[in-house]
Amino acid sequence: MIGNLLRAALFHGLLAAAAGIGAAANAQTLALVGGKVYVSPDATPLDDAVVVTANGVIATIGSRSGVQIPSDARVIDCTGKTVVAGFWNSHVHFTQEVWSNAGSAPAAPMAEHMQAMLTRWGFTTVWDLGSDARNTMPLRRRVDSGEVPGPAIHLAGSIFPRDGHPAYLPAEMKLPEAATTDDAAQLARTYMGFGLDGMKLFTGSFKGSGKPVVNMDPAIAKAAVDVAHAAGKPVFAHPQNMAGVEAVIAAGVDIMAHTVAGEPVYSPEQLARFEQQGIALVPTLSLFAKLPVAPDIAARLVATTVNQVKAFSDNGGPVLFGTDVGFTTYYDTTLEYELMHRALSERQILASLTTNPAQYFKAATKGRVEKGFDADIVVLDGDPTAAVTNLAKVAYTIRAGKVVYQKP
Numbered sequence: 001m002i003g004n005l006l007r008a009a010l011f012h013g014l015l016a017a018a019a020g021i022g023a024a025a026n027a028q029t030l031a032l033v034g035g036k037v038y039v040s041p042d043a044t045p046l047d048d049a050v051v052v053t054a055n056g057v058i059a060t061i062g063s064r065s066g067v068q069i070p071s072d073a074r075v076i077d078c079t080g081k082t083v084v085a086g087f088w089n090s091h092v093h094f095t096q097e098v099w100s101n102a103g104s105a106p107a108a109p110m111a112e113h114m115q116a117m118l119t120r121w122g123f124t125t126v127w128d129l130g131s132d133a134r135n136t137m138p139l140r141r142r143v144d145s146g147e148v149p150g151p152a153i154h155l156a157g158s159i160f161p162r163d164g165h166p167a168y169l170p171a172e173m174k175l176p177e178a179a180t181t182d183d184a185a186q187l188a189r190t191y192m193g194f195g196l197d198g199m200k201l202f203t204g205s206f207k208g209s210g211k212p213v214v215n216m217d218p219a220i221a222k223a224a225v226d227v228a229h230a231a232g233k234p235v236f237a238h239p240q241n242m243a244g245v246e247a248v249i250a251a252g253v254d255i256m257a258h259t260v261a262g263e264p265v266y267s268p269e270q271l272a273r274f275e276q277q278g279i280a281l282v283p284t285l286s287l288f289a290k291l292p293v294a295p296d297i298a299a300r301l302v303a304t305t306v307n308q309v310k311a312f313s314d315n316g317g318p319v320l321f322g323t324d325v326g327f328t329t330y331y332d333t334t335l336e337y338e339l340m341h342r343a344l345s346e347r348q349i350l351a352s353l354t355t356n357p358a359q360y361f362k363a364a365t366k367g368r369v370e371k372g373f374d375a376d377i378v379v380l381d382g383d384p385t386a387a388v389t390n391l392a393k394v395a396y397t398i399r400a401g402k403v404v405y406q407k408p
Helices: 004-018 107-117 133-144 181-193 218-230 242-251 268-277 285-289 295-314 334-340 346-353 355-360 388-392
Strands: 030-037 046-054 057-063 074-077 082-085 087-092 123-128 152-161 198-201 235-237 377-380 394-399 402-406
Touching: 030 377, 087 355, 107 133, 123 394, 133 152, 152 181, 181 218, 198 218, 218 235, 218 242, 235 242, 242 268, 268 295, 285 295, 285 334, 295 334, 334 346, 334 388, 346 355, 346 388
Parallel strands: 030 074, 030 082, 087 123, 123 152, 152 198, 198 235
Antiparallel strands: 030 046, 046 057, 082 377, 377 394, 394 402
């Protein structure tokens, strides 16, 4: 159950967020000139193109000869570079010490860390799947005002099963646990009442090596899902084993926030239910590759998760890019792209960063480099269809028409 302190903190954070002036208020007129532009992952690229943004929106896109560059535009030479839509990271956490007291802490250290963690890698929109709202709400306000350059932040409240405190979280940390369907519904109503953007359920909780996983009863999970869906909000889930995956299916969860390391490939019955229910998957493959275990064990865990991603994608399921960054301090996205490429094509990975999340989360003006869409854009040093690791070679990250990262 959420305490009064958190209720008050969420309330004040929402008031502060409502007072934000919005990132587009700081937007410039930009002209990205001479690059290869992918309007979408499946489109034929436009060579030697020009993209003009104004007031946070893409105003014009076309050939260099066919576009007149406004006299007040900041011109960015993109010759030899590739222009794509802004990236989504659908699994992050603003839980590190740098985000403490985010409402009043100096902006410079937060801006520096935001760059190292997110904007340096092209992220213009993120889903925070568990943090202290007393910090993340005011952080979002300061990001939206332009004071701390960063991505658009969506927030999800977490619910754990009874006695499901994960081994990797501090023992003294008090977590919202649901022992009954009424507990789950009440927690969900509280989160929705404070305007959070979604929820995350721990349908499986890791208690430590050699200890049994604590799974959430599907009926308890469904009670929370029903409240969130009634409010039009998506629900993520953290399954730890196949029992947790079954709870995802039974409860009607929308997105699996991880693959399930060490478990077999999803069964044909599970794949059919994923497709029927429109369930999406966030792989977080590099998380398992970087676990503090012997290299042969890590390789085995990664192999199982790669096979799950391939089966899921081949079955038509939407894959959403995510790294669990913030929990992990491995910020470089290169390894995640390399591992995903074992299961997906370059264009499928680009879709997991752009069109897939935009469509899945109903962000109608994001995910494409197209006139009238939000000016969320990434300029890459190389073509990602030639080498998937070029997705990590970011020259500029532009959110709502403002440069929030520029390669030194």
